[in-house]
Structure formats: C-alpha cells, structure tokens
Amino acid sequence: MVKKQKIFYAMLVISALAIVSVITLFYINQLNQTISDNIINEISEIAEHDKSTIQAYIEICWKDLYEIQERFAGYNCRTFEEMQEHLDLECTVGDFARLCLVTEDGTVYTDGHEIYPPESMARYPDFMTYFANGNDRFVTRFDEYTEGSGPNRESILYGIRLQDFQVDGIRMRAIIGMNDISSIQDKMVIDCFTKSGESRGHSALIDMEGHYIVDINKKVYENEQNNLFAHLSESEDSELTNEEVAEKFAALETFAFYHSHTGEKYKELFYFIPFDEKIRLYFIMSVNEAVFREQTRTFFTMSMIMLVISILTILSMLLIVMRYQIKTIRASEKEKSQKEFLSNMSHEIRTPLNGLIGMNHLIMVHIDDDSQRSHIKEWLRKSHSTAKYLLSLVNDVLDMSKLQAGKVDIINEPMMVDALVDEIAAMQTDNIQGRGVEFIVEKDVIEPCVEGDATRIKQILMNIVGNAAKFTPSGKSIRLSVRQEKTDDTHVMTFYLCKDTGIGMSRDYLGRIFDTFSQEQNRNISGITGTGLGMPISKLLANAMGGDITVESELHAGSTFTVSIPSVIVKEIPDYLKETEKNGTAKESLHSQKHSGPCKILVAEDVELNAEILLEILSMEGFETAHAQNGREAVDLFRESEIGEFGIILMDMQMPVMDGCEASREIRNLDRADAQSIQIYACTANTFQEDRDLALASGMNDFLTKPIDIDVLLKKMGKSGGK
Template sequence: METRKIKNGHRTTYFLIGSFTLLLLISIGAFICLGRYISRESEKSIHTVGDLYMAGINNHITAHFRTLIELKLEQAEAIVEVVPSDMADRDELYQELVYRSNVRNFNYLALYSEDGKMEMLDGNPIQLADPDSFRKSLLRREKKIAVGYDSLGTEVVILGISAEYPMENGEACMALVAAVPIDYISAMLGTDEENALISSNIIRKDGSFIISDTGMDYKDYFESLYQRYPASDRRKIDAYVRELSDAMEKKESYSTVLDLGNTSQQIYCTLLPYSEWHLVTVLPFGPLNETVESLNANRTFATLLVGFIILTALLVIFYIYFRMTCKQLRDLEAAREEALAATRAKSTFLSNMSHDIRTPMNAIVGMTAIATAHIDEKDQVMNCLKKITLSGKHLLGLINDVLDMSKIESGKMTLTAERVSLQEAIEGVVGIVQPQVKGKGQNFNVHIHNIISEDVYCDSVRLNQVLLNLLSNAVKYTQEGGLIQLSLYQEEDPPEKGENYVRTHITVADNGTGMSEEFLKHVFDSYSRVDTMRVHKTEGAGLGMAITKHIVDAMDGRITVESELNKGSRFQVILDLEKAEPSEVDMILPAWKMLVVDDDETLCRTAVDALDSIGIQADWIMSGEDAINMVEKHHQARDDYQIIMLDWKLPGMDGLSVARQIRRIVGDDMPIILISAYDWSELEADAKEAGINGFISKPLFKSTLFYGLKKYMDVEDLQAAEGSQAELAGRRVLVAEDNELNWEILQALLSDIGIEPEWAENGQICLEKFQASAPGHYDIILMDVRMPVMNGYEATEGIRASGHPDAAAIPIIAMTADAFSEDIKRCLDCGMNAHTAKPINFDEVVLLLKKYIL
C-alpha cells in the first residue's frame, strides 16, 4: 500500500515537470511569434500613420495654397469691379488700374488679348512658361494661374481674370493679368518650415519644378531622383515616375512608399487648385526607422524580461503547486478522517433524534393505553390527555425545527412584514412558557422599559419563534428553582435606518448550567447540543439556536451570547423594526392615585412612567410590609389610594397576604389588582378569596395597563367586546377538509360550542356548495390548502371570482399544516382573510371565528 502511494507520488511529480517543460516551450514559441507579428504590425502601422500624416500635410498645404490663390484672385477681381471699363480718358483708366494693383501688392499688371498678346501697364514685361494652357483657360472665361518670367529673369506667378478694358490698339482685352514674384507664394505657403521632417515640391506634369525644397541644383523632380540615388535603384525610380505621371495625368491623388538606397520615403501627391501644378510631399523614414529600431530593441528587451519574469513565476508556481499537491495528499487523508467523523456525528444525531422522537411517542402511546384501560375514571383520563397533549406539542416542536432547518439550508426561508403588537407577542410567548416554568418551579421575571412603539412591522411568526427558542432553551438548561428573565427595551432612531425605525433590544438571561467557552464557538451551529451528564435528559434536535441565528440575520438583526459554565447564559437580540402607525385610541384614564407594589425596581419605575403617560398618579414600593404601612398611613390621613396594583410573589409576605391586610384597612371598595407573569387561572380562586378584584399579566406595556385598569375605573370600553362562545351558537361553517379524521375532530369541537359545521371533501365540492347556497347561508369557510381535485388556493380564487352575492364578503380562514411565512402570505394573496396552522389550536380557531363572525 505504501509502495503504491510512492508510485502515485512519482507519477504526479513527472506529470508536473513534463507539464511545466511543455508550457515553457509553448511560452517561448508564443513570444517569438508575438515579436514577429508585432514587428510586422508596427511596420504596417508606421506606413498607415505616415500615409495619414502625409495626407494631412498635403491637405493643409493645398488648403493654404487655395486660400492664398483665391485671395489674390479676389483682389484681381476687385480691381475689375471697382475700375469701370468705359472711362473716357484711357490714360486715366490705366493709371487707376495701376493704382488699384499697387494697393493690392501686385508687382506686375497687364492687359491680355484673345490672341495671347500681353500689354504691360506696370512692371517689367513678363512671359508665360506655358502660354497655350493659360490662353485656353481664359478663353473659357475661367480663372487661371501660371508661372512665367520677367525681362530680368525673375520667376513670377501670373493670375488671369476675365476683363474687357481697351488696349492701345483700340481693341478690347480678354483678361486682366496680375503677377507677383514666385518667392511671395513660396514664403506664404511656408514649406520651408517643414524641412526638419518633410520636403514639399510643386511640380508640373513633366516633373519640372514650380517651387522646390530640394534646392536649385536639379532641373526637375524626376532628374533629382536619378541623380541622388545610385543606378541600382533605377528600376524602382522608373516604376515610380511612371505611376506618378499616370496619376498626375488623371489628376488623381497618389501615395506610395519608395525604398531607395538605405532609406525609405513616404510620398504623397495631390493636384493644386486653379492650376496644372501638383504638390509632392516627401517624408523620409530615416528618423522614424531609428525610432522603430529603438522600439524593436526595447520590445526585444521587454519580451526577454517578461519571459524571464514568467519563467520565474512559473518556477515559483510549480514549487508552490508541488508543495500544495503534497499537502493535498496529506489533507485528503485528514478529509477522509473528517468524513468518517461526520458520518459518526450524523449517526449520533440520528440516534439522538430517534431517542427524542420516541420519547414523546412512547408517552402518547402509553398514555393512550392507560386512558383506554381507565376510561371510566375521569381524573385518570384527564391526566393522560394532558400528558398526551404536552408530548404531542413537544413532538411537533422537534418536527418543526427539522423542517425549518431544512428550509433555511435550501435558501427558501422568507419573511413576511405585517403589523405586530409587541405587547401581544410578549404576552403570547409568556403564556406558552408558563407551564414549563411552573413545572420546574422556576422564577420567571419580565422587564420592559422605554417602549417607544408597541406596534411594529415584522414577521410575527418568526419573531415568536425567536422568543420561544430563547425562552425554551433557558427553561431547559436552568435547574429547578432557578431564575429566568426576559427583558425588552427600545431606542429611538437607529443610525442605520432612520426615524421611521426603532431599535428593539430583547434579552433572555438565566442562572442555569451555562456553556463552556469551547461550546460557545458552536452554539449557533446546526445539530449542536450541550452533551454532558448534567443535561443528558434534555431533549431537542439541537437546531433551535441555529434557526434563531438564521432568522435574526434574515431580519438584519444581531444576536450575541454571553455564558459561563455553572453560572448561566445571557442571549441578546437587537432588531431594527419599522414603526407602525399608533392606535387612534386616546389612552387617557382619570387622574386616580395608585400604589404599585413589586420587588423589582425596574418594573416599578417603568410601570409608574407608563401610568403617568395615561394620566394616573402612582407611587411605588418594593415590599408587602412597606405597602401595608403606606396604605395605612394614607388611610389615617384620609388620603386613600384609589387603586392598588401588587405583585403575587413578594419577599416575605406574598401578594395575597398583603391584599388581605389592605382589605382590613380600607374595606372592600378600593380595587386591588394582582400582577404576575404566571397563569391567572391557577391563582383566581385564592386571589378572589383574598379580596383581589382582578388580574393584569406581565409584562406591563402601556396598552396592557390602559385596557387592564379602565374597567375598574368606570370608563366606557372603546372597543367592541369579542363576544362569548354562546354567541357563536347556530352559526353555519363550511369546512373544506379532505382528511376524514380531521373533519371528525373539527365537527366535534365546533358542535360543542353550538356551531353547525358542514363538510366539503375537497376544494371543488366546497366551491359548488357555496355557489349553490342561498345568500347569507354560510357565515364563514374554513379552508384546507392541500386537497385533491381542487386545492384551497384554487377554491378560494373560484369563490372570490364567482357571481354569488357573498363572494367578496364571506370570511375564508386557511386551516392547514403549511405554516411557513411564505405559505401564510400565499393564503392572504389568493383572497383568504386569515391563517391558522395544524395541529389545530381550538382556542385560536374560536378567536378567529369571533373576530370574523361577531
């Protein structure tokens, strides 16, 4: 086995070395090809750039030439325009023409006849170099320029403009001819300025120079080429002269690269306007060749440098990769061990789950058998049913945790924003955990303070889930007689969200078993659970904290935990929740004097602040004995309190004993209200015997105090009563449910409170029964979602879309095991009014029936 591993390692090494060598050779070949390709492309680019540059230069010079010639032609035309041809005095006419010519800087002026004779008016006599072309253009009454010489041999540029002035012989001339020295044109064109890089020549079709940048040593442009370059280049010059001559004959632009001697030249030729002349611009590649050679040298150096860097990088990568490969081989073995450990962990989880699921299942089956055997013993049956209910709820909690984690891990968990009352949410959660707390004899306190907005927008189901997971864990891992505390407070305007949000702090603390520092690192991991002998009997899937963390993260919140072994744990959740519009109810009560008695100073101060905001003047005290003394003192001063609110669990003397003593002092008229986080039903009989008038459940929100106290203060109730179960008697409910057992359970429960249920086995039957019913026949519809033939969504949409008079108004409540937030949203979106989850909580069902029927 070891030998096989060594051989595999050698194969890997050979493969890496061979791959590296091949890659190196490919890289070298690629760089050589790249260098050649770039050189060719650079040469093409230089020629292209040179062509564009030369075209630009030629266009610039041509445009300058055109502008200059047109200016001189316009000046000549201006002479004709301002000097009339019908002046009586011929001498005066000639003087005026000469004057106008001199003003416009013309050095020569003459009259030109149709037969080509030139009669000079100013300057030395001039002679045309190409008289035939000049005469033919003027006969066609065209503007024309030409080159000529004066009697002293000075080369001049001649401009001809059509005109009809009288000549000395009495005939009318054909044109007025004006001329300037050719140096004027050359200076104005400014070709000398380009000598540093290019040369520009103006030539005729035969190659003779009009203006030359090559000096006066050559007769014409073509001769200069033959004389300046050796005979070995004669064939190239012949071909070039032939091509250039053809282009000039056709009056076309011409461009080429001419290699002569050891240099190359970019040549560009264009026809100049108003003439038979051609502008030839030459760009020698000597300086550019030096630049290109330097560029090639630099490129070669850069290529070698890059190649060296790449080679070095490849070597480094090879070395690192080789080491990584060796490490991966080691890691593979470690991963195999981790996989085996994960498999063992999975087996342990399944074993734990099997135990945790079988435990409540065993209780359900066992209690059912006991109840069946003692069917006639009511107390025994009631005890069994109670334990069956608790075991069923625990089993449902395990299943929900596993399903929730599956949904989270698949990325399908969604949140639904809805208006939520924090007061109702906290009271509901407190009510749920009360039996667990009482069962273990634990002390449970609830603190609230600085509540800015009781109503907020969030996912109520997920918020309740977070609270229940935290409190359930606290109850699980806190010993009998231990302390659990739930705290809630708010901050105004969280900086990340703004004034429409309120930062809500939720803290759950206990003095239970706590967690080790090592386990704290994994407290939010899936399937993690403290597994020590002290908590071995604690049941659960180990998913509660992982689910809580995912929910808090989805709500853009934060969750932290502090814990110490054997000293307890403290979880804190921070959520930025959007404020809901406050209730329109004006929470103001008569200005009664009240005494608040509780051993929790924070609760006392918070309650007094809340009472003050609703108009009640309140004092507070922290013990029963001090409360009795204060009541007696006020009674003797004939300044009795008008109402007293005291806690059930007080140090020394409990709330019931304090109430009895106060009754002996003030009599039976003063309302005494008990406050507690425990269930009122368990205290009611003893409390009423002690003289207590009523009960308000902790936590003491502002709304809790307002609605809890107003009925004792002769204040008219501003909200309609929910009604009693008796008011539901005789109501007709259509139940869409495909499971016969579920129908039997609902039928029995609804019938017990006087409701008349009617069964529809699927959505299609439900729709048909509703459509066939008389208006007002059904008061409400309970709709399952997953049904054959037609599901609940389709049935609801069908009912809403039907033409029945009650189609839009009849309440439809979803009653389904699809209980995730997105399921609730879908129910509401398709037209249902509310949602309640299976297994059925009949108290919740009754509340919904009252809400939508009464």
C-alpha cells in the first residue's frame, strides 16, 4: 500500500512539474508577447508624436507659401526682376532657405535672380510633375549634386499650385520653398532605444513609392539604397512581401512587421504610420529585436526567480503533506496489520488452548476412573502434541517479529553442505516414509565447505520439507536435492530444491504464500494444521542471507521450492568439521560433555512450578539434585559444596537478587579446582542470538531454551533419552 502511495505521489510530483513547465512556457510566451505589444505601443506613441510634429511643420511650410502667394498678389510685380527681388526679400525674412517660382512652360525663377529654362534644367527637377494626379501641393526630398561627387546638399521641397498669378503677361503655375533636411530630421531623434551611445532604432519618412525622404541614421544611403522596396527585397526573412506592403500603402494602413538580412544577428521591427491624403507620406520607425530581448530577459529573470520561489514553496508544502500522509498511511497500515496480527494470533492460540484446556478437564474428571485409562493416555498424548504446536507458534511469532524488525542475526561460519543435507534427511526420513511417501536425496556439491548460517538454512529446509511431507499423499514422492554453481573463484551459489508430487497449490495462493498467517483453503488438506508463519519466516531468512526462495506449483501436480543461498567458498576445512563429517555427529557435540553415569545437578530456578517439574524429571532419570531460588543461592551452594560434588548447573538467566549471567561469572572466578570445569547450561525463554552470546560470554557452556525439551536436555547430559 505504501509503495502504491509512493508511486502515486511520485506521479503527482511529475504531473505537477509537467503542469508547471507548461504554464511556464505559456507564461514566457505571453510575457514575450506582452513585452512586444508594450514596445509596439511605445513605438506607436513615439511615431504618432513625431508624425504629428512633422505634419504640423509641413502644414506650416505650406501655409507660409500660401501667405507669400497672397503678398505677391499685393506686390503687383510688373517685371521678373521685381518679382525676384520680392522672392529674395521673402526668403530673407521668412523661414525658407530658398524660394522659386515656376512658369507655365516650366521655367524656374529663383530668389537668387537665377533663371532656368526647361531646356537647360540640370540643377532642378521638373517641378510640375509633382502636381500630377490633381495634387495642389507636395512635399518631397531634393538632393543637389556637385559634378564628380555625391550630394552636397540635402533639402526638403514644399510646393503649392498657383491659380491666378501673372508677371509681365506670363502665368506662374507654382511657388516652391526649400529647407535643409535637418529641419525635419531634428524632429525625429529617437533617444529611448539608445544604449551605450549606440542607436538600436531609427525613424524615416518615405513616399508612396517607397523612396526615402528623410532617414535619420542615413543607414539606407550608406548602403546605397534609397528605396524601401529595394531594401526589403534583399531580406533573408520578412513577414510581408513587397506587394503586401504596397497594398497597405495604397490603403493608408498602420501596420508593423519583422524582417532581417543575411549576417544580421537580430531581426528588425518596422512600424508604419501614414500621414493624411494631402501629405501622402509614411512615417517609419525601426527597432532592433535586441531591445525586446533585453526587456524580456529582465522581466523573465525576475519572473523566473519568483516562479522558482513559488515552485519550491509549493513543492516543499507538497512534500510536507506527502510525508505527513505517508506517515499517516503507514501508521494506519501498521495499526491495521497489528489488528490483523492480533486477530490471527488470537485465533491461532485460542484454538489449541481450547483443546488443551478441554483435554485437561477430561483428564481431571476421569483421573480416578480406571476404565478411562486408555482415554486418559490418548488425551495426554494429544495435550503433549498441542503444547508442542503452541511452542512452535510462539517461536515462529518471535522469529517473525525479529525478522520484520530487521534484527535477525545471521552467523556466517564454515559449514559442510553434504552434512547439512544429510541431517535434514535423517530428521525427516521417518516422518516421510512413515506416511507411505518415497523420499529421495540427491547431491551435486562441487564446494563441500562454505560459509553460512547452518542453523538458519536447516530451519528453512525443515520448514519446506516438513510441509512437503504434510501435503504429499501416500504413494507419491518427495525429492530433496542440492546443487552448486560457482559465480567466481571465491563465491558459489547453492541451490536447495524440494520437489514433491503432492496436492500442489492454486495460482491464486502462490501470490500469497509468503504472507503471514496465509493458508490455502482446500478440502484436500482439512485437518492439517500449521501456523501460517513458516513460509514468511523462511522467505525473510533467505533474503537476510542474500538469497531467495521461489515456488512453482500446480494443483494435483505437486510443488517445487528452490532456495538459493550465496556463499563464500572455504578452501581450508576446519579440523572440527572434518571430525564431525567423519563421525557423522552434529556440531552441538562440541559444547556437550558426556557423562558415564548420573551426577549431581544444581538447578537454579526462581519459578517454583518450573523447578518442581525439572527436579522431578531429573530424579526420575537417576540424577541427584539441589535447588537454588536465585543466582546468589546458586553461587553459595556451589562455593560450600565439595570439589567435584556438582557436575552440571542448570542456570536460569533471569532471577531475582542475582541473574544467571552474573552468577556464572562469579562461579568461574572462584578459587577452586572445579570452577572452570563444571558444565553450566543457560536455561531461558529468550531465544535471540544476543541472549546466546551473553550466556556464552558469561562463562556458560551451552544454551537451553524454555520450555526445556527433556530429550534434548538428557542428550546434552549424556543420556540417550527419556523413558
């Protein structure tokens, strides 16, 4: 459940980041668009202002020409000399740099008393062409050239058509005023797009044919281009074609578009705004794209900082919420697991206890009835079997708890693989063959001695083989085999296989076989009991040793369990293993002292009932006993005894006044001949490895777990078994 929640939250975070990324991209796009719109609006305002200023100036120039026309009507000039004198006077007192009159045949009379007939018109253009299409006035650019060089004077021409003005019988058709181009150019200075003294924008005036009238930066003239359409035709990338621009000119539209030339790092934004029908010109502003990017970069940096802060804040809050929810879910699952565990434990413990209490009741009721003696023996046998089941359940629960807490102790020490399999076979042969099942053992061992925890491996295999025995009917077979594969020069993988031809398992149960208290509901196995903890414990133990357990099974076809355990190869087999392999005895024999006959045993036990039972059993086996109720009494009894009087001490580890470990240390430190040789066995309900280590460290020789298995106790003391 927690894994699913983690996956869910991981997907949630990924989705959130994806959404934030999409929003960020959308935001950046909108930011760029907004900045672009803002700059275009700024350009529009500047262009409108400059256009209005220029238009007002042009209107004033035309007005001045009309006023000169009116004054000339009052002058009543009779000769051309008189007319030119008045032109010179108007030019002197007025704002025009030069003035001239144009006759009907195209002759030009200037304020400088110059006359230019049409046939010798080299200095001035044919002014009357500017009044084509019914125009009454015009404004245009005029460059005067010096022979052999470029333009030496750049001017703006203003002209109005004259309706009824004659001098010396000759009709005058137009009056022309001329000013230096700077008169308009000074009104088009752009300061807002200048950085480090470099202008990144310029403005210009063009006519409807695209000819530049005024270009403030003179950029076009430096490139020897004096026409907008010629400039655009050489663009590498342009949003509008020349034809589209011309159409917009004809419609007097206000518009803007981007274009760039080869070798230019940034695009240029051109903004066009027209004058009116009378002044058929366009005002242009051009701004380098770098201006947009710089402003975008500034806003983007600020926005990204705020966005990152916001994202980090949101993610931090999300992680806090996730962590809190995961803790809540874990706590809920832990509580649920604990409830399920307690519920299962209650069922597993109460069921055999019910039978145990019931049989004890029957025994007590019929204890004096000789006719029920056979039944009483059967009830006692069943009580004994039930008590063993309860002990097995308690041991499994303790193992399971420790394994789940990750506190399992794995002791890697040299072990003989063949001997381990032989021990399993020896312990299970009678059980299996007694059920009418064939038992086959196969070994393919290439490295006989490896490092491993023989006790834990035995626990796993006993569990698996024991289950195979329970679920394999008579007439079938069980095959226990071991094989090895070397992984490198120093390591080997050992595979223990248990294959049976029993009732098998369903596919559904295979997915739950390693769950705690998991047992398949099958009518073919009714009456077969188990704790439901054996396989989960085996799985956890195998994993703790770096190995694994896999299962293959099919209903009515049997099951195959494969236990794989990695190990380090032991090249030099220890002497005690060689002796064990030779004699076929277990390792416990190293810790046991064989006694040729009964000896006196000191029992240190604080629980009266336990002491009474143990003393009675030992007496029945022919041992002389003494009882100490705590560790202090045990030490005193041993100190006051004769040398060699006691041969064995059964020492409970948890007692009042002085515990078993402290008592053992004190006994070992006594100054007497048998203080080191006497055998001390720890007797405790604590079965964890640290308890064993603590007992051995205190000077004890061996370890017996409660409830004490009498057969094991007698075997350790050199007896063959109980009666």
